[in-house]
Amino acid sequence: MTSRASPDPDPEPAPEPDGPEPGDGGNPEDDLEELYENTPCGQLSSVPGGRIVKVNTTLLDWLGYRREELVGRRTFSQLLSVGGRIYYETHLAPLLRMQGRVGGIALEMKAADGSRLPVLVAASVREGSGGRPALVRTxxxxxxxxxxxxxxxxxxxxxxxxxxxxxxxLATTLQRSLLPPALPDIPGTELAAHYHTASIDEVGGDFYDLFPVSGGRWGFFLGDVSGKGAAAASVTSLVRYSLRAASASDPDPVRVLANLNTVLEHENHGDDPRFCTVIHGLLTPGEHGCELTLAGGGHPPALLMRADGTAGYLHTPGGQLVGVLPDAHFAATTVRLAPGDTLLLYTDGLTEARAVHTDGRRREREGGRYGEEALLDFAAGLAPASAADAVTAVGALLEGLGEGVDDDTAVLALGVPVSRKAPETPGTPEAPDGPEPFRSP
Structure with missing residues (x-):
């Protein structure tokens, strides 16, 4: 004996059928026609030759035409601007024939009053019997x-x-104002400099200068202020002014750096202290060369390239960062440049550049950086080199490192040209050997 299931005390209501109920006055066909006529986008149908056979009310309202003005009387391309008509004939129509559909084409349509209506067009081809195009729906x-x-x-x-x-x-103008417009002429000495900008949007803190001091001597410096931008530029300007002013009263490089350290240490009162690394030197020209006294403040060592083809670093031991400690220690070293010798100063944008092997792998030495070891190898292969040749080679090296150079780099080279014998003139004694004057570019 089978038992009957008890009725559900709370039955769910049956779902209402989609669309209008039969006999309620609605007509699905009428709804589809109304949807076509008043859809938010324009609709247009044309035969393959382009003649319009159907257009909806939306597009007629946009363009301001009556239906009888378009259907059977105009082609789709006639509703386009001159440029749009050319594009339709040369691109859109051929694409339709080949692909059967196109979409997202930007055109301009001409309204009845002559105004332009920017539109996006999508079109597809409807095939008839035999697979031939019968209608283009747009x-x-x-x-x-x-x-x-x-x-x-x-x-x-x-x-x-x-x-x-x-x-x-503005950045370029400000950067140029922090560098000398040209290097001076020092008889018997060859000078060259280069500034490599890593970003044209920011002012770097690298700097160099060369200027006369008392007793026929010349002061020079090259360094790098921490940070970038306007704040770094203001500190760079202060550093250059302080170094020049201190050199005018006492050109001894150690005392000049001590004076600069005092100035910067007194300026560091905010949350963003500024300091710099710098090499300051004193150049004394001689009859067959020149003498250099260098003092370093936390800066990478200078490179000395000799006339005999050797190269090595010229260290200034004990030099500390400038502007960090009130009693920072600085030490000096002295070197003589003979004819054919060149001293190269540079900022750490060069040695801290990211180096990449030809096979795309970053150099493992120096933690992926170019490094002082690689620079020494480069200088050894370059020596002997004039100041101009050395700076040109370093500039090419920086360009070759490309995007690996993410910091500005300043380069300053001081050298003594190789002496050459002056030609004899009939009736005059032979001219003695001596250094040729050099004119910096």
Whole structure:
């Protein structure tokens, strides 16, 4: 005996059928027609030759035409601007024939009053019997808001580009103001310098200078201020002024750096203390060479390339960062440059550049950085070299490292040209050997 299931005390209501109920006055066919006529996008159908055979109310309202003005009387391309018509004939129509559909094409349509309507067009081909094209269905999406947005976006981008150009020009002008416009002429001495900018958007803190002091001697320095931007530029300006001013009263390199350390240490009162590394030197020209006295403050050692083809670092032991400690220690060293010798000063943008082997692997030595060992190998292969040749070679090296150089780099070379015998003139005694004057570029 089978038992009957008890009825559910709270039965769920049966779902209502989709669409209008039969007999309620609704007609699905009428709804589809209404959807076609008033859909938010324009609809247009044409035969393969282009003649319009159907168009919806939405597109007619956008363009301001009556239906009888278009259907059977116009082609789709006749509703386009001149540029749009050319694009339709040369690109859109051939693509439709080959692919059977296209989408996202930006065009301009001409309204009845002559105005332009920016639109996005999608079209597909409906095939008839025998697989031949019978109808082209085109959907038209109004793009006035999109075009206005794109125009505003383009304007904003152009303004941003102009602003960036102004910033770059300001940075370039400020950077140039922190460097000497040209190196002086020192008889018997050869000079060359180069500044490699890692970013045209920011001012770096690298600097160098060479200037006369008392007794026929010349002071020079090269260094790097911590940080970048306007703050670093202001400290760089202070450093250059302080070094020049101190050298005018007492050119001894150790005392000059001590004076600079006092100035910077007194300026460091905020949360972003500024310091620098620097090599300061005193150059004394001689009859067959020159004497250099160098004092270093936490700076990478200078490179000495001899006329005999050897190269090595010239260390200034004990030199501490400038501007960090009130009683920082600085030590000096002296070297004589003979004809054919060149001293190369540089900032750490060179040795801290990221080096990459030809097979794409980063150099393992120096933790992926170019490093002092690689630079020494480079100098050994370069020596002997004039100041100009050395700076040119380092500039090419920096360019070769490309994006691996992420910090500005300043380079200053001081050398003594090889003496050459002056030609004899009939009736005059033979001219003695001596250094040729050098004119820096």
């Amino acid at each position: 959907s038209v999406f109004e793009a006035r808001d999109r075009r206005a947005y794109e125009t505003e976006l383009l304007r904003a981008r152009q303004e941003a580009d102009r602003e960036r150009e102004r910033v770059q020009q």
